[in-house]
Amino acid sequence: MAISSKTEKKLNKRIYIGAGILAGLILILIILVVADSLAGGKLYIKNDTDKKIEEMHVFFDDDDGNLVDNLYEGSIDAGGSFSFDYGSAIKFPGDTYECVIFVKFEGEDELQINDGMFNADFNGNIRLNFYQKGEDYFLHTKAGLGVFELTKSTDMNTDIILYFDENDWDYVF
Numbered sequence: 001m002a003i004s005s006k007t008e009k010k011l012n013k014r015i016y017i018g019a020g021i022l023a024g025l026i027l028i029l030i031i032l033v034v035a036d037s038l039a040g041g042k043l044y045i046k047n048d049t050d051k052k053i054e055e056m057h058v059f060f061d062d063d064d065g066n067l068v069d070n071l072y073e074g075s076i077d078a079g080g081s082f083s084f085d086y087g088s089a090i091k092f093p094g095d096t097y098e099c100v101i102f103v104k105f106e107g108e109d110e111l112q113i114n115d116g117m118f119n120a121d122f123n124g125n126i127r128l129n130f131y132q133k134g135e136d137y138f139l140h141t142k143a144g145l146g147v148f149e150l151t152k153s154t155d156m157n158t159d160i161i162l163y164f165d166e167n168d169w170d171y172v173f
Helices: 005-038
Strands: 042-048 053-061 067-076 081-085 097-105 111-118 125-133 136-144 157-163 168-171
Touching: 042 053, 042 067, 053 125, 067 081, 097 125, 097 136, 111 136, 111 157, 111 168
Parallel strands: 042 125
Antiparallel strands: 042 081, 053 067, 053 097, 097 111, 125 136, 136 157, 157 168
């Protein structure tokens, strides 16, 4: 039994539409892979509180106190933000490094916060977002790789409550 020319045209049209959709999906996948390889290398700090950060230091160190890449030293106004493109990958010469954050809000003592675990070169984004709920102050930390900022390799995607009166902090569960 032969296929009519009308049926053949419909079949060809469906094949072309399917091939076009497949090509579009492949193109989107290629764009995502390229964007993933180019993403990262930035530090973002946001101060969504009513207090100025008078002094802040962000760097990495290991258990022996070996420092790697001092990423930020400075202050940030209440409601302000800062971003910095640190460029190439941060290279860790030893086994395991932590992100260390020293922060001093106006009228408060300085806090030292250690978070994350870095054991391979890192070229992702680091986000530090200070925020408050009522009288309580928090820090959300995130260090992720690629477009989706995956944190599996950094173990740094946490909310931390800041206890200024005790000069301490704790993870929010």
